[in-house]
Amino acid sequence: xxxxxxxxxxxxxxxxxxxxxxxFAGDSGDxxxxxxxxxxxxxxxxxxxxxxxxxxxxxxRAPAGATFGVSAFQIYFGSDEVxxxxxxxxxxxxxxxxxxxxxxxxxxxxxLIIADADAFTDKNLVRxxxxxxxxxxxxxxxxxxxxxxxxxxxxxxxxxYGLSHKFAVRCKNMWTLGLVMWxxxxxxxxxxxxxxxxxxxxxxxxxxxxxxxNAGHSYAETAELPSGVEVYRIPRAEVKPGLYxxxxxxxxxxxxxxxxxxxxxxxxxxxxxPITPASSLLHTLAQHKEFDVVTFQAEDEIAAVCAAIGxxxxxxxxxxxxxxxxxxxxxxxxSLACATELPLVIVNTQRGGPSTGMPxxxxxxxLNQALFGRHADTTLPVIASSTPAxxxxxxxxxxxxxxxFSTPVLLxxxxxxxxxxxxWLVPDLTQYEPFxxxxxTEPEGFSPxxxxxxxxxxxxxxxxxxGLEHRIGGIEKSYTTGDISYDPDxxxxxxxxxxxxxxxxxxxxxxxxxxxxxxxGKLALVGWGSxxxxxxxxxxxGRAQGQDVSHIHIRYLLPFPKNLGELLAGYDEILVPEMxxxxxxxxxxxxxxxxxxxxxxxxxQPFKIRExxxxxxxxxxxxx
Amino acid sequence: xxxxxKLTLKDFSTDQEVRWCPxxxxxxxxxxxxxxxxxxxxxxxxxxxxxxxxxxSRFPYYMETYGFHTIHGRAPxxxxxxxxxxxxxxxxxxxxxxxxxxxxxxxMMHVLRRNVDLQILLFNNxxxxxxxxxxxxxxxxxxxxxxxxxxxxxxxxxxxxFALGAGARFVARTIDTEAKHMxxxxxxxxxxxxxxxxxxxxxxxxxxxxxxxYIKDKKSAADSRLLLEHGAPLLxxxxxxxxxxxxxxxxxLEVVALGQDGVTLDDIVVHDETNLVLAQMLxxxxxxxxxxxxxxxxxxxxxxxxxxxxxxxxxxxxKKGIADFNEVLKQGHTWTVS
Numbered sequence: 001x002x003x004x005x006x007x008x009x010x011x012x013x014x015x016x017x018x019x020x021x022x023x024f025a026g027d028s029g030d031x032x033x034x035x036x037x038x039x040x041x042x043x044x045x046x047x048x049x050x051x052x053x054x055x056x057x058x059x060x061r062a063p064a065g066a067t068f069g070v071s072a073f074q075i076y077f078g079s080d081e082v083x084x085x086x087x088x089x090x091x092x093x094x095x096x097x098x099x100x101x102x103x104x105x106x107x108x109x110x111x112l113i114i115a116d117a118d119a120f121t122d123k124n125l126v127r128x129x130x131x132x133x134x135x136x137x138x139x140x141x142x143x144x145x146x147x148x149x150x151x152x153x154x155x156x157x158x159x160x161y162g163l164s165h166k167f168a169v170r171c172k173n174m175w176t177l178g179l180v181m182w183x184x185x186x187x188x189x190x191x192x193x194x195x196x197x198x199x200x201x202x203x204x205x206x207x208x209x210x211x212x213x214n215a216g217h218s219y220a221e222t223a224e225l226p227s228g229v230e231v232y233r234i235p236r237a238e239v240k241p242g243l244y245x246x247x248x249x250x251x252x253x254x255x256x257x258x259x260x261x262x263x264x265x266x267x268x269x270x271x272x273x274p275i276t277p278a279s280s281l282l283h284t285l286a287q288h289k290e291f292d293v294v295t296f297q298a299e300d301e302i303a304a305v306c307a308a309i310g311x312x313x314x315x316x317x318x319x320x321x322x323x324x325x326x327x328x329x330x331x332x333x334x335s336l337a338c339a340t341e342l343p344l345v346i347v348n349t350q351r352g353g354p355s356t357g358m359p360x361x362x363x364x365x366x367l368n369q370a371l372f373g374r375h376a377d378t379t380l381p382v383i384a385s386s387t388p389a390x391x392x393x394x395x396x397x398x399x400x401x402x403x404x405f406s407t408p409v410l411l412x413x414x415x416x417x418x419x420x421x422x423x424w425l426v427p428d429l430t431q432y433e434p435f436x437x438x439x440x441t442e443p444e445g446f447s448p449x450x451x452x453x454x455x456x457x458x459x460x461x462x463x464x465x466x467g468l469e470h471r472i473g474g475i476e477k478s479y480t481t482g483d484i485s486y487d488p489d490x491x492x493x494x495x496x497x498x499x500x501x502x503x504x505x506x507x508x509x510x511x512x513x514x515x516x517x518x519x520x521g522k523l524a525l526v527g528w529g530s531x532x533x534x535x536x537x538x539x540x541x542g543r544a545q546g547q548d549v550s551h552i553h554i555r556y557l558l559p560f561p562k563n564l565g566e567l568l569a570g571y572d573e574i575l576v577p578e579m580x581x582x583x584x585x586x587x588x589x590x591x592x593x594x595x596x597x598x599x600x601x602x603x604x605q606p607f608k609i610r611e612x613x614x615x616x617x618x619x620x621x622x623x624x
Numbered sequence: 625x626x627x628x629x630k631l632t633l634k635d636f637s638t639d640q641e642v643r644w645c646p647x648x649x650x651x652x653x654x655x656x657x658x659x660x661x662x663x664x665x666x667x668x669x670x671x672x673x674x675x676x677x678x679x680x681s682r683f684p685y686y687m688e689t690y691g692f693h694t695i696h697g698r699a700p701x702x703x704x705x706x707x708x709x710x711x712x713x714x715x716x717x718x719x720x721x722x723x724x725x726x727x728x729x730x731x732m733m734h735v736l737r738r739n740v741d742l743q744i745l746l747f748n749n750x751x752x753x754x755x756x757x758x759x760x761x762x763x764x765x766x767x768x769x770x771x772x773x774x775x776x777x778x779x780x781x782x783x784x785x786f787a788l789g790a791g792a793r794f795v796a797r798t799i800d801t802e803a804k805h806m807x808x809x810x811x812x813x814x815x816x817x818x819x820x821x822x823x824x825x826x827x828x829x830x831x832x833x834x835x836x837x838y839i840k841d842k843k844s845a846a847d848s849r850l851l852l853e854h855g856a857p858l859l860x861x862x863x864x865x866x867x868x869x870x871x872x873x874x875x876x877l878e879v880v881a882l883g884q885d886g887v888t889l890d891d892i893v894v895h896d897e898t899n900l901v902l903a904q905m906l907x908x909x910x911x912x913x914x915x916x917x918x919x920x921x922x923x924x925x926x927x928x929x930x931x932x933x934x935x936x937x938x939x940x941x942x943k944k945g946i947a948d949f950n951e952v953l954k955q956g957h958t959w960t961v962s
Contacts, residue, residue, distance in 0.1 A: 242960070244958060245959075246957065267709075271705065288952075303704075303731050307704050307705035310703060310708075314672075314710045318709075430950065463670065463690035463713050464713060466669040469690050471638070471684050471690075473691075473692060
């Protein structure tokens with residue numbers, strides 16, 4: 001029986017199959033991320049809901065065939081709501097033995113493997129740690145395997161374009177993509193357009209890749225696979241009507257910052273230093289100079305945050321971005337921004353730590369750093385985005401808080417959100433409430449210490465304004481005049497007012513809502529950040545089975561929404577799943593004196609839905 | 625707006641009590657700069673002083689302009705941000721040898737190579753004053769200080785040489801108490817587009833008193849200072865009887881006396897402030913073997929960083945047109961769900 005026959009057989013046996021997880025895996029130079037993103041785009045256009053998880057090594061080009069150099073791209077798509085990249089893999093594309101050995105554990109029993117036989121050479125088998133060839137020794141009997149000599153097929157298909165062997169072989173990701181696209185009935189036209197655009201200056205490369213794509217597709221469609229097989233058809237998902245595009249968290253975050261600047265009517269100065277996985281924010285903004293964004297690649301993390309602070313002093317909104325280790329370097333300067341009460345947005349795209357840790361893997365272990373990671377009493381608002389699309393709104397919110405409350409704001413994203421993509425209902429900026437900045441212009445009664453009585457925000461008076469010449473700095477300042485002051489009572493008062501200003505933000509943010517479930521009950525799962533998707537699905541499944549479980553997802557981590565304590569008190573049990581060793585849970589315990597339970601994972605991989613489901617069942621079982 | 629009035633030194637003085645030690649060289653520098661400000665045709669409101677941490681970095685509090693007293697070593701970065709936000713502003717950076725060359729050395733290197741249009745004034749007193757007298761990266765070998773009670777053993781750096789090495793396109797040197805020399809040097813620095821680096825020999829009367837006496841005292845000044853003038857021969861000493869000649873074998877400058885061993889004015893190197901190689905040689909000259917160069921060592925016009933940044937933005941805008949951000953959100957591959 002052919003593999004595809006088996007696939008259709010499985011579909012017949014289980015007609016409820018409405019979603020599939022496909023993982024493309026190969027060497028870091030095999031182009032798996034490109035393959036995955038093209039498949040994602042085609043899937044989005046096909047009308048399925050989807051989520052993706054690019055998982056790649058820190059090495060740019062690891063030695064060919066090495067297990068540590070395996071780069072993977074996972075996509076979960078279906079006709080129902082999709083909020084994670086999926087727990088287990090249905091279809092694994094393995095471009096070499098290393099890709100197979102490192103990814104096989106996630107493949108479902110009976111799952112489909114598509115393998116390039118040409119890459120299973122003795123050398124590659126040894127490098128991956130195989131004693132014998134798994135394609136031949138029967139060790140894959142529990143799976144369904146399509147073995148194709150992909151490399152040979154590719155070379156034949158691109159032969160007319162006269163490419164060297166090296167460039168010809170590079171087309172094999174497109175050949176494989178063509179095959180997988182046939183399997184799932186995806187339209188190739190978007191990929192063809194993308195290839196034409198990407199290789200506009202090298203038309204022969206573009207044409208060869210397109211030929212490979214088409215060849216892979218025809219291979220599956222025509223003579224090469226047995227007849228009588230059906231294509232894997234997945235119905236369209238029911239989603240909110242509107243115009244959609246695919247977006248990674250980085251893209252929607254970048255657009256959100258621009259949107260925030262436009263709503264605040266203030267230009268942006270974005271200063272940052274390259275660091276994985278945060279750099280792509282700099283790259284994205286650098287492409288949008290037409291929207292009052294100046295981007296600056298500084299010499300180091302400290303220079304980046306300082307340039308952003310200088311830019312805020314100069315009358316634009318300074319924004320800086322990094323990942324945990326870089327944020328550590330920025331710490332002293334962030335406290336300067338707190339002391340001088342200048343607006344500033346700091347984006348932390350968190351990664352696995354400590355130290356260099358796992359730069360390309362995700363974690364949410366910088367919450368403590370965000371809340372407490374500076375010298376002295378420097379309270380600043382901390383907010384977190386929960387999905388790639390949510391990054392847009394959270395970015396706007398960071399700009400609003402920074403400019404309305406004259407304060408640095410820390411925005412927490414993470415490596416998963418930054419790289420993962422999902423269909424994004426394109427927002428209409430005209431539907432957002434503007435929050436224009438009011439720069440001070442009136443010399444009469446001016447003091448740099450003046451505050452808005454309602455928000456407690458310090459006045460923003462930019463250089464270039466006649467009559468408002470003034471000095472600010474890191475030394476403690478008089479509450480009334482802004483001049484240097486070492487007065488004991490004044491320091492108490494200034495410390496209190498800086499804290500009161502941030503605490504007061506709770507009156508200007510929405511109350512905490514329950515994202516799924518009921519406002520009281522047996523159990524609430526309380527999450528923040530990118531765990532949203534997995535918690536959402538686990539709670540959905542639990543509720544479908546009659547479990548009394550709800551989901552609360554916190555965007556505002558400092559200050560908390562003012563009803564949060566009361567809300568949490570309405571549940572018998574609180575469980576806090578986090579990709580750290582228990583950071584939010586400790587804050588909730590100390591702030592609300594509740595016995596919150598924790599569920600933690602720090603493997604560099606997002607939670608699986610199953611892991612959370614098991615924790616729910618365990619807790620409800622115990623407390624029932 | 626009212627017609628511009630002629631401003632005076634007083635208009636640039638704040639009501640803050642100046643808190644340097646009595647006799648500090650910083651007083652003289654402050655006075656010179658407050659006096660200079662009305663002569664510079666920049667509106668007061670467009671003038672910004674940015675400093676780091678250290679004695680010299682208190683400077684902005686005493687200038688009735690916009691000012692930002694920041695954190696240790698980071699003034700060049702903050703100032704870069706100010707210029708990126710508003711290139712129209714006239715930004716001065718005040719720093720010291722510890723602030724600008726030790727903790728902030730990296731930023732100093734990059735602000736100079738990038739050529740951000742700033743006037744960077746480095747008050748060099750060869751000591752950490754505010755932290756009570758530790759040796760600094762410009763202290764001479766053997767400097768006894770609380771952290772080096774038996775004398776420092778590490779090699780100091782010469783600020784002007786560092787600046788040239790980093791690619792600065794304006795490098796000058798002047799002396800705290802010599803307003804007549806400092807004023808025109810600062811005017812030149814101000815007129816220069818790009819990063820202007822001015823090292824100011826500054827006396828710390830408490831922790832390093834008298835280290836520049838050799839060049840300041842009337843008795844020894846003639847022999848220990850080389851007053852630079854573009855296009856003029858490198859002469860010094862009583863009656864300008866000594867000069868610097870290029871030794872073609874060693875490719876180094878050497879001191880010669882006019883009229884001795886057949887030396888004439890034609891043998892003396894003529895100062896050319898656009899000559900980088902000469903500037904590097906001049907920046908390295910140290911007393912007592914050589915006179916130390918005072919004045920503009922190097923000046924080479926080139927485009928400033930923020931100017932180029934905004935030119936690039938203009939080009940991009942011209943190419944893309946004035947785009948509607950809402951429309952940009954809809955770009956790329958989109959699909960409609962009905």
